[in-house]
Amino acid sequence: MVSTALAPPPGLRRKRNRERLRTLGFLSPWLAGFCVFFGYPLIATVYFSFMHYNQIQEPDFVGLRNWTYVLTQMPLLGPALGNTLWLVVVMVSLRVVFGLGIGMLVTRIRTGAGFFRTAFYLPYLAPPVAATVAFVFLLNPGTGPVDEILGAVGLPAPSWFNDPGWAKPSLVLLSLWGIGDLMVIFMAALLDVPKEQYEAAELDGAGAWGKFRYVTWPSITPVVLFAVVTGVVQTMQYYTQALVAGKLASGVSVGPGTVIQPGYPDHSTLTVPQLVYSLGFQNFNTGAACALSLVLFALAMAVTTLLMRRRAGLLPAED
Incomplete structure (x- = not known):
């Protein structure tokens, strides 16, 4: 059992929590921009790379077919x-x-x-x-x-x-x-x-x-x-x-x-x-x-x- 003497006092814990919330508040604009403009597009790109999707019909899962085409069959990839x-x-x-x-x-x-x-x-x-x-x-x-x-x-x-x-x-x-x-x-x-x-x-x-x-x-x-x-x-x-x-x-x-x-x-x-x-x-x-x-x-x-x-x-x- 951990000794209570090693635990920080309640006042210090509240101060640290306030500092964390304040830091998170300052970081929130960057975090929101990162999630909206980088995180979500990256996840969506990975998702659609395994789909057949023509932007009109619903996506259809095709596995590694897109990757096979890009890496082995696309004629202009080399140039x-x-x-x-x-x-x-x-x-x-x-x-x-x-x-x-x-x-x-x-x-x-x-x-x-x-x-x-x-x-x-x-x-x-x-x-x-x-x-x-x-x-x-x-x-x-x-x-x-x-x-x-x-x-x-x-x-x-x-x-x-x-x-x-x-x-x-x-x-x-x-x-x-x-x-x-x-x-x-x-x-x-x-x-x-x-x-x-x-x-x-x-x-x-x-x-x-x-x-x-x-x-x-x-x-x-x-x-x-x-x-x-x-x-x-x-x-x-x-x-x-x-x-x-x-x-x-x-x-x-x-x-x-x-x-x-x-x-x-x-x-x-x-x-x-x-x-x-x-x-x-x-x-x-x-x-x-x-x-x-x-x-x-x-x-x-x-x-x-x-x-x-x-x-x-x-x-x-x-x-």
Whole structure:
């Protein structure tokens, strides 16, 4: 039998209960949002992945049939996964490097820094559809301003979004054009590095590379990890820019009732989220779309977990 001397006094228990209720009250908005916008949709997605459901008739249990179709029979799963992983590796890497470089450049400018900050950040404020439309117009083969400039200086002009080999690099250029979000994040991290450490490094004879390697990089690695993880998650959900660019480059007019298969040209811009949309809302195969969504969710969780491990090399061991 437990001794009553070890039990907390009633007053202390009431105080702890009040603290728990107060904490729960502060957490309740987040808990409600988590349950409504994440927990319930995730449970519903798992449920419908085992059902045949066309959004009209009642769901019918089919077991693992949707999973078998998605993993072994879906013809476009390979290209969609390949394009998505290519964008994750190339786009996220270049955005982090480019954003860090622009942030370092702007923080060192002494005259006109405000103008350059505004100039680099403004493209990020453009809506994704409007930015993609403008970029497709600029890179329009033959008549676009970019190809005209390249032709004037004697350089070959690619077909950009109309060429399967250049479509994904064109999307990467579009993402680098809107690098303002990462620039601001890296600027804040760079300005937070103590100047005394740079002065000490100079006294030790460190050059520009030495100061970056031994002072700047250890201070901003948590921010770099944040940029990489959030970039991977966002790129795994890459949908709007690739879809709009493919539609505009194909020359098909988009109007009410128009059904366009994504991935132009030759499925080079097809991503997994586009495939999910095509399955669920164009072919009304909601069960297979839910199964594919869970595959994408598991893949994103696996990559994020890998990045969060210390041996990924982004965080020093002492953090």
